[in-house]
Amino acid sequence: MTTLSSRAGTKGVPRAERERQVLAAATEEFGRHGYEATTVAAIAARVGVTKPLLHQYFGGKQDLYLACLDPVGDRLLGAIESAMARPAAGAPPTPLRVLGALFTALEGQREAWFVLYDPSLPPGSDAAHRAATYRDAIDDLAALGTADLLHTAGAGDPLDADALKYAWRGLCTALVRWWINHPDESPEAMTRRCARLLGAVRTALADADSDTGV
Template identity: 85%
Template sequence: MTALSSRAGTKGVPRAARERQVLAAATEEFGRHGYDATTVAAIATRVGVTKPLLHQYFGSKQDLYLACLNPVGDQLLGAIRAAMAEHDTGAPPTPLRVLNALFTALDGQREAWFVLYDPSLPPDSDAARRAAYFRDAIDDLAATGTADLLSTAGASDPLDADALKHAWRGLCTALVRWWINHPEQSPEAMTRRCARLLGAAHTILANGDDST
C-alpha cells in the first residue's frame, strides 16, 4: 500500500479526508499485526494525528476496527456473490471468477483479508461477532459453490463438500498472503496465475503423477 504522508491529518485537512487516511492506515495495521497487537497510538503516529483525535473520530479501538471491517466485509461479500451469479457463455469457471473478484476487491488493501480472518479478536466481543458474521456468510457461499462442483463431478458425500470448503478458505488465505509479498502482481496477473495452477493441478490429478 502507498505510504501515508507524515502530515496527513494535520490542521487544514478536511475531516472526511482525514478519516479515510485513518481507516486506510488502521486496516493495514490490523491486517498486518492483528487486533491484539495493534494500538491506536501506533495508528495515530503513522497518520500524523493525536490519539485523542482518533478516539474523537472513531471511539474505542474496537469501534475503529469495526469501521475498518464493515466496508471490507460488505465489499468482499458483494464481489463474491456477483461472481457466483455470473453465468455468461464463455465465462471462466466459478472458482476463477471468485478468485478474480476477491483479488479485485482487495486491490490496494490486500491486508484487509486478515482483518476479517483475525484470530486475536477478543472472544464474545462485538468485533469477534461481526467478523464471524462475514466469515460465515463467505463460508456459506463457498459451501454452495463446492457442493455444486462436487455434484457436477458425481460426488455425493456431504463431508467431501465440507472438507473442500475448508480447503478453499485455506487456499484463498495462502494466495492473499503470497500476493501481499509480491506487490507487483495485479489482480489480473493473479487470476491468470491461478488459472495456470488450477489447470496444472487438474492435469496432474487426471493423468496421475508419474514422477515418483
C-alpha cells in the same frame, strides 16, 4: 453556522479526508499485525494525529476495528456474490471467477483480507461476532459453490463439501498472503497465475486417475 471541528481535522485537513486516512492506516495495521498487536497510538502516529482526536472520531480500538471491518466485509461479499452469479457464455469456471473478484476487490488494500480473518480477535467480543458473521456469509457462498462442484463430479458424501469449503478458505488465505509478498503482481496477473495452477492440478489429477485406471 458550521463549526471548525465539524469541517476539519488537524492542520486544516477536512474531517472526512482525515477519517479516510485513519481508516486506511487502521485497515493496514489490523491486517498486518492483527487486532491484539495493533495499538491506537501506532495508527494515530501513522496518520499524524493525536490519540484524543482519533478517539473523538472513532471511539475506542474496537469501534475503529469495526469501522474498518464493515467496508471490507461488504466489499468481499459483494465481489463473491457477483462472481457466483449466472456466468456469461465462455466465462471462466466459478472458482477462477471468485478468485479474480477477490483480487480485484482487495487491490490497493491487500491486507484487508486479514482484518476479516484475524485469529487474535478477543473471543466473545463484538469484533469477533461481527467478523464471524461476515465469514459465515462467505462460507455459505463457498458451500454453495463446492456443493455444485462435487455434485457435477458425482461425489455424494456431504462431508466432502464441508471439507472442501475449509480447504477453499485456506487456499484463498494462502494466495492472498503470497500476493502481499509480491506487490508487483496485479489482480489480472494473479488471476492468470491461478488459472495456470488450477489447470496444472487438474491435469495432474487426470493423469493420476489414468495411471490407476479410475
